[in-house]
Amino acid sequence: MSENKSPQARPAQLDDRNPWVLDTRELGRHAGLSKAVQRSIPVESALGVPDVITIDAGSSLELDLMLESVVEGVLVSGTASAVATGHCSRCLDPITEDVEVDLTELFAYPGSATEETTDEDEIPRLVDDRIDLEPTVRDAVVLALPLAPLCTEDCRGLCTECGVKWADLEPGHGHEKIDPRWAALVDRFEDETGDDQADGPGKQA
Template sequence: MTWIIQMRDLLRVNKPVEIDAQLELKDASKMRQEILQVSPLQVKLQASGSQGIATVEGEGAAELEVQCSRCLDTYKSELRFPILERFRQPTSESEASEEDEDIHELESDQIDLRPYVEEAFWLALPFVYVCREDCQGLCQVCGTNRNERDCGCSQDRIDPRLAALQDFFKE
C-alpha cells in the first residue's frame, strides 16, 4: 500500500478517498526502551478536499508489548489514536492567519501520509507505562516485586542529610 496521495486528484474529485492499511514501524523499541514490541499499526483514514485544502482524518491502533515502569513486568497494551492533518498548496500570501497554523504547506502535488501517521502514534504514547493503577513497584531496598509478595523491608528511608530533622515535630 502506498501512503502517497495526489493533492490535485483529491481536490478535483468530490468523493473522499478511503485508506484502510497497515503500517509497520521499524525500530520502535530503540526509540522507547519500555516498548518491547509493536504490532503493525492498523490505520483507517478518509481523505477529502475542498477549497484548496485537503483534510485527512481517521484513527490508528496498535498492540504493544511493554514493560511496566514501576515493577518491570511485561504486559500487552492496546493504543488507539486519532489522526487529523490538513494540507494545501503553497500560497503567495506571506502571512498565514492563526487558523492556518495547523495546515501543512506542500512542496509538491503529493502528500506522503506515512510520517504524519507515525508522528500521531509517537505523540499518543503515554509518558510512562504502568501495568495497573495500584502497582506497588519494586522494593527500593531489596528489589522484590511488591505486587507478588511483601518483603518486610522498612520503607521509611531517611536522607542522612536530613536525619537531624526527624525529631523536629515530636513533642
C-alpha cells in the same frame, strides 16, 4: 530598484510505491468529495522510547482514514492504531498495550492562501496531488505513547529493600529498620542476653 526573489525549491516527488503516500487525484480538487482509505503499514524502525515502550520494527500500523477535499487542500481524518510493547515503570514486568490515536491534518494545495501564509512545518503540503502521511502519523503515535507505562493502574511496584514485586509478597511484608544511633545499644543488649542464656539459670555467684 526592485529586489529579485529567489524561487522556492520544488518539493521532491513522492513515490506511489511508498505505502505512506496517498494519491488524491480522484478527488479532483472539488470541495466536498471524499475518499475512504484503509492501510496496514509495516514499521521499519521502532517508534517510541527504547527500554520504556515502543512500537517495534516489523510490526504494523493500521490506518483507517477519510480524505476530504476542501477549499484549501485535503483534510485527512481518522485513526492510526498499533500494538506497543515495553516494561511497567513500577514493577518492570513486560507489558503489551493497544495504542490508537485520532488524526486530523490539513494538507494544503500549492498556491492556496494557506500555503502562502503558513510555513511547511505548520501545515504540510500536497506534492503533485499526493500526500506523505509518515511525518504526521509517526509524530501523533509517538506522542500518544505513555511516558510511564503501567501493567495495572494500581501496581505497587517493587519493595525498595529486597527488590521483590509487592504483588508477590506475603501480607505484612516489611524490613525492620533500626536507627543507627541505637544500633550499638541493641548489639550490646543482644550480647548481654546471649551471655545470660549461656550461663544458665543455675549459675551461682
